[in-house]
Amino acid sequence: MKVRLQKIYEWIDQRVQLQDLINFMGKKYVPVHRHSVWYYFGGVTLFLFIIQVFTGILLLFYYKGSADLAFESIQFIMSKVSFGWLIRSIHTWSANLFILSAFIHMFSVYFEKSYRKPREITWITGMLMLLLGLGFGFSGYLLPWNELAFFATKVGSDIIGDIPFIGEELKIFMRGGEDVTGATLSRMFGFHVALFPALFSILLIIHLLLIQRQGMSQPIDFENNSGNEISKMPFFPNFFLRDILFWLLVLNLLAVLAVFFPSELGRKADPFAPAPAGIKPEWYFLFMFQTLKYFPANIWIVEGEMLGIILFVAAGFLWLMVPFWDTKSSRGQKNRLTNYIGLFAVIFIIVLTILGWIS
Amino acid sequence: MKGMLNILSAMLFVCSFIYAQTNDDQCFICHESTGDEIAELYKHDVHSQRNISCNACHGGNSRTDDMEIAMSGKEGFIGVPKGDDISNRCVNCHSNKEQMKKYNSTLPVNQQSLIQNSVHWQKSISGSSHILQCTTCHNAHGIVSVKNPSSPAYSLNLPALCAKCHNNAVYMRSYNPSLPVDQFQKYRTSVHGLKNERGDTKTADCSDCHGSHEIRKASDVKSKVYPSNIPKTCSNCHSNSEYMSGYKIPTDQYKKFSSGVHGIALLEKNDLNAPACNSCHGNHAATPPGVESISKVCGTCHALNAELFSGSPHKKAFDEKNYPECETCHGNHHILTATNELLGVGKNEICGKCHKENLNAEGFKSARLMRKLIDSLDVQILYAKKLIDEAEQKGMEISEAKFKLRDANQAKQETRTIIHSFDIEKFKEVVEQKGLTVASSVIDESKKAINDYYFRRYGLGVSVLIISGLAFTIFLYIRKIEKKKNF
Amino acid sequence: MEAVDSLQQKNGRREFLKYLLTGGITGFCAALLYPLISYLKPPEQNEVAVSSVSAGKISDIEKESGKIIRFGNKPVILIRTADDKLLAFDAVCTHLDCTVQYKKEMGVIWCACHNGKYDLTGRNISGPPPKPLQPYRVILKGEEIYISKLT
Numbered sequence: 001m002k003v004r005l006q007k008i009y010e011w012i013d014q015r016v017q018l019q020d021l022i023n024f025m026g027k028k029y030v031p032v033h034r035h036s037v038w039y040y041f042g043g044v045t046l047f048l049f050i051i052q053v054f055t056g057i058l059l060l061f062y063y064k065g066s067a068d069l070a071f072e073s074i075q076f077i078m079s080k081v082s083f084g085w086l087i088r089s090i091h092t093w094s095a096n097l098f099i100l101s102a103f104i105h106m107f108s109v110y111f112e113k114s115y116r117k118p119r120e121i122t123w124i125t126g127m128l129m130l131l132l133g134l135g136f137g138f139s140g141y142l143l144p145w146n147e148l149a150f151f152a153t154k155v156g157s158d159i160i161g162d163i164p165f166i167g168e169e170l171k172i173f174m175r176g177g178e179d180v181t182g183a184t185l186s187r188m189f190g191f192h193v194a195l196f197p198a199l200f201s202i203l204l205i206i207h208l209l210l211i212q213r214q215g216m217s218q219p220i221d222f223e224n225n226s227g228n229e230i231s232k233m234p235f236f237p238n239f240f241l242r243d244i245l246f247w248l249l250v251l252n253l254l255a256v257l258a259v260f261f262p263s264e265l266g267r268k269a270d271p272f273a274p275a276p277a278g279i280k281p282e283w284y285f286l287f288m289f290q291t292l293k294y295f296p297a298n299i300w301i302v303e304g305e306m307l308g309i310i311l312f313v314a315a316g317f318l319w320l321m322v323p324f325w326d327t328k329s330s331r332g333q334k335n336r337l338t339n340y341i342g343l344f345a346v347i348f349i350i351v352l353t354i355l356g357w358i359s
Numbered sequence: 360m361k362g363m364l365n366i367l368s369a370m371l372f373v374c375s376f377i378y379a380q381t382n383d384d385q386c387f388i389c390h391e392s393t394g395d396e397i398a399e400l401y402k403h404d405v406h407s408q409r410n411i412s413c414n415a416c417h418g419g420n421s422r423t424d425d426m427e428i429a430m431s432g433k434e435g436f437i438g439v440p441k442g443d444d445i446s447n448r449c450v451n452c453h454s455n456k457e458q459m460k461k462y463n464s465t466l467p468v469n470q471q472s473l474i475q476n477s478v479h480w481q482k483s484i485s486g487s488s489h490i491l492q493c494t495t496c497h498n499a500h501g502i503v504s505v506k507n508p509s510s511p512a513y514s515l516n517l518p519a520l521c522a523k524c525h526n527n528a529v530y531m532r533s534y535n536p537s538l539p540v541d542q543f544q545k546y547r548t549s550v551h552g553l554k555n556e557r558g559d560t561k562t563a564d565c566s567d568c569h570g571s572h573e574i575r576k577a578s579d580v581k582s583k584v585y586p587s588n589i590p591k592t593c594s595n596c597h598s599n600s601e602y603m604s605g606y607k608i609p610t611d612q613y614k615k616f617s618s619g620v621h622g623i624a625l626l627e628k629n630d631l632n633a634p635a636c637n638s639c640h641g642n643h644a645a646t647p648p649g650v651e652s653i654s655k656v657c658g659t660c661h662a663l664n665a666e667l668f669s670g671s672p673h674k675k676a677f678d679e680k681n682y683p684e685c686e687t688c689h690g691n692h693h694i695l696t697a698t699n700e701l702l703g704v705g706k707n708e709i710c711g712k713c714h715k716e717n718l719n720a721e722g723f724k725s726a727r728l729m730r731k732l733i734d735s736l737d738v739q740i741l742y743a744k745k746l747i748d749e750a751e752q753k754g755m756e757i758s759e760a761k762f763k764l765r766d767a768n769q770a771k772q773e774t775r776t777i778i779h780s781f782d783i784e785k786f787k788e789v790v791e792q793k794g795l796t797v798a799s800s801v802i803d804e805s806k807k808a809i810n811d812y813y814f815r816r817y818g819l820g821v822s823v824l825i826i827s828g829l830a831f832t833i834f835l836y837i838r839k840i841e842k843k844k845n846f
Numbered sequence: 847m848e849a850v851d852s853l854q855q856k857n858g859r860r861e862f863l864k865y866l867l868t869g870g871i872t873g874f875c876a877a878l879l880y881p882l883i884s885y886l887k888p889p890e891q892n893e894v895a896v897s898s899v900s901a902g903k904i905s906d907i908e909k910e911s912g913k914i915i916r917f918g919n920k921p922v923i924l925i926r927t928a929d930d931k932l933l934a935f936d937a938v939c940t941h942l943d944c945t946v947q948y949k950k951e952m953g954v955i956w957c958a959c960h961n962g963k964y965d966l967t968g969r970n971i972s973g974p975p976p977k978p979l980q981p982y983r984v985i986l987k988g989e990e991i992y993i994s995k996l997t
Contacts, residue, residue: 058885079756080889083881241837248830252823259819264752630976660974662961758919765921769944772959822877829870835863 022236024212029232030239031218038108039216041101043243044250048098049204051254052136055091056193063143065189067182070145071268078265089258097254099137099284102130110322110342114217117330120323122214125207127320132200137282139192145185150269151279153188154180159292162306163313181271220332283357287349288312290356319345385429386413386421400501403509409462416440416448442488446471449493473572476581484533496520512571514560518546521565545643552643561602568592568642584642587625589635590616612636615693634660653684661685667779697775699737703730725783732790733774739798740767746805755808760801767801770794898994901934904986912948912955915993921945922982922993923955927966934982934993935968941975955979 013019030039062081064073077084106126109115115123142153157180161171176183233239281289291312295304318325328335387407390398401407412421419436420429430436440448452458454471470493474480479491496512497505505512511520522543524530531540546552546565554562568584575582583592594613596602603610616622616636624633639648639656648656654674658665668674668684677684683691688701688709703726704711710726713719743764750757770793777789901915901924912925914937923937925948935955939946944959954971955964962973969978985992 058882061886076889079751082884082887082889084885086881087885238837238841241833245830245833245837248826248833252826252830255819255822255826259815262753624976628976632970632974632976662973663958664960762916762919762921765943765945769959772942772944776959825870825873825877828866829874832863832866832870836867839860839863 025236026234028212028215028235030216030235032231032233033219035108035112035219038105038112039239040243040246041105041108042211044246045098045101045105046204046208047247047250048094048101049200051094051251052091052098053197055087055094058087059091060193065143065186067145067185067269070143070185071265074144074265078263085262086258089262090254092263093254093257093261095137095140096283097250099133102133103284106130107342107346109217111339112217112219113326113329113335113338115323115329116217116220116326117323119210119214119217122207122210123323124320125203125210129200129203129207132196132203134284136192136196136200137284139188139196141282142180142185142188143192144265145269146266147269147273147276148266148279150180150271151275152281153184154275155279156281156285157184159289159305159309162303162309164306164310167309179271220329220334280356283353286356287352290352290359384410384412384421385424386419389424389426397500400498402501404500404502405504406502411462415452443492445492445494445499446489470572477570477572477574478576479574481534490534512566514564515555515558517564517566518543518552518555542643545641549641549643549645551645561596561605563596567596584637586631586635587629589637590622590626593636612692615691619690619692619694620696621694632660650681650683651678653686657685663776664779667776671779671781673781699730699733702726702733702778722781725781728783729778729786732787733771736767736771736774736790736794736798739795739802740764740771743767743798743801743805746802746809750805750808750812753809753812755812757805757808760804760808763797763804764801767794767797770797898985898992901984901991901993903989904932904991905989907991910950914945914947917982917993923948924984924991924993925955925966932984932986932991933966934984935964935979936982937979939975940970940977940979941973946979 009018030036059077062073062077062084064070074088077088079085109123109126138153138156142149157171157174160174161167163170172178174184174187175181176187280286292305292308295308297304299307322338323330326335326338329338384407387398387401390413391402401413406415413419414421414436417437417439418434419431420434423429428434430438437444450471453466454468456468459466459468474491480489482488483490498511501509503510505514507513508515510516525538526540526543528540531538542565547556551563555564570583577584579585580588582588590613597608598610598613600610617626621634624630625635637645638659640646654665654668665685674684676682677687689697700707701709703709704714704723708726708730710722714722714726716723743760747757747761747764751761770789773789773793774786777785780786899915899917899922901913901922904926907913907924907926909926909930910928912923915922915924915934921937923935923946925933925935927933935946937945939957939959939962941957941960941962944957946955946957946962946964948954949956952963953966955966955968956962957973957975960974962975963971964975964979965971967978968981970976981996983994983996985994
């Protein structure tokens, strides 16, 4: 057995020089310090994305993306296909955990200032992937074509319609027409399984290549005390095995969540039925949704909601551009301002999400 | 002589001038003097009272006593109008608002457009004119108001007027062979017809239900006697308490009917199979059904119930006590969907009205038992439904059980029928054999499905164990390699 | 690979760990593959909407008789007429959802609940049913009868 494996390895090695890759990985080190735990979240996010790809492909075997059959096909997956309930529940739970761990990853990078030169591109691709992740969530939410999803999509796309100048066009583009209909479903289906995965893959490849190329970022303190010996751990196998260990724990968590809290289906969407009470978006949109609620109808001459959206877009853009305006960090100096802004953002998101949840 | 002649001609000229100036109706003067009966009729005509002379319809000049001139083509004389010309003469004035105003008339001016929508305005078999002209119903000479008892269209004369054609099988055959010709005879047996015969003009005659000028086929949705329009048509009089005050019958039938099952089916769901007023009361022979025939009338649609009832002990008992069969329990106009509350001996429940613990006690016991049975079937069906929903929500496959539940629901429907036999054994059989057994097997199957759902957790346990084991092994492995190589 | 190689030392505890690792990975693969393979195995009813069902052999249904066939979650009545025609209708009475049956002596489709009657074109001809029964398509493939929705 061992000999045979060795032979196969050699056969491949002669052709693609696997040994180089292993040598490269062997030389790659991960800094060990009290914030090392945050390094795992990038890997977990990647793992959850891989699960999404796999379960998503499996769901595609039975799902039908049309208004007539979408709901019924999910019902079919849930009841007729063996383990269909498991695949769907894992897909749903993994989607939620993906967003969560992506947020954690993003904030840890922000607070460690890991976006500073030379990792600006890594930061931007990461932020774009997070936005795409939200897009995945939004488009995937409609696919079961149930009442809740239908109205949440309606409300969500209405909010997009409030963006100045391009909002109305964007809304119609997203909906594939004036209203949320079967056309919207087809469109969201297309986004969810074709367009977004394609874009995401490109960004992901760039993101991962850059990490391999540039290595893990270290906190600024470490760089400043260059005299001290920094403890390091080889990426392979030590850190890699830890990654695997962490992934397995996440997989366990997913399985438990999927069995004890399986995805529900609710009632089929009826475009002519009145909206049920308590329409809420997915939890990761909740803080924005809730903030918009606090805006008065009109501020001066501007529509309150429109102003809110402008502020969110502006804030998001500033956040994306942080490597460029936080020049202090790039020079290796401490920048308390960014810390305060980050802290404010975290508290703001947590508080408003809770407020939105309990309201 | 010549002078005399001149004087005479001058006198004549003056005379004729005088005649021309006066409103004397030369047609009438002349025709009356010859003892013409038309002139006699014309004397009483509404038109003569308004100085509308013969020439209005016949043309010519009514102001000259010279017959040659009066009835010459030059003066536009046309003689007796033929075919549609007859009605056209009437329409000339009657459809002209300005013209009618001159005579201070309050009559409507839309009769022409109404009659054009009417079934009577088809071409006659000769093809040259329409079936019916104004004069057919209103007379040609001696036209009087329809409120005048001498009018053929007067309420008391109307049935006979319509019957002239509609009672004539040979005549009707050429237009509508399948239409019955006995409406007049039927009408005379109805409450309306009897009162009409005795001189009551308030009761319905043909025109009250069918309309006067605008008479449409009963199958025409705009007809006043189209099935779903009938209740409204009857209610025109029967819901008017002032109008009905002399008759000592209630006026809430329409209100009751329209909120009952039949009214809702007919008026809201537009189910034309549902009964309108005439389905139970008859149309031309309208009269309330007799007490003993109620079950036969209801039985035309509710056949099984009626048959079971006729064979039940209640039939004899009801007849003896003069209870109106179906109506005793279900009411008449305001019939509601039967619920379990119709059965039983409780305070507001119907059986208890006659069957008491100490009076007709056997029926009391049966009714109580039947109610218990039907209630338990309801509870079981509801429980089964709940379990099926629960299992479905949990993603379990139970379409088989769901399909079976239909049978239990059907048994429940059948109890609604079999109850009319008032036979506890038959009732029990349907509830227990057909209903409860099916319901309990559905309950068993859904419970099994729900249990299966919990079985999934064993599967989860196993895989969590495997994954955790692997994770632990990796943990051990990491510890081991890091012990060896201290970096 | 290197790490695995470097492991090869004669130590019982290490051997044990190796077995544990191999066993763990095998078990893990099994725990993943079992649901995966059963998921991909075509389910009994292999599509969402039922478009046609088999109604048995023609020899199973007598002339002038009817038979209730399960079509998805709904019953369908299959009738073989006296002149050997095959007809199929929705078997749910349009009045109150009872299941209808074929009555040979009356020559009609009959509902036992309220004596509703439909003729052999599905039209409601007597009793309380407000609407006709929806017809289905019957296909005869050799001996086998199939019923499908009219599209």
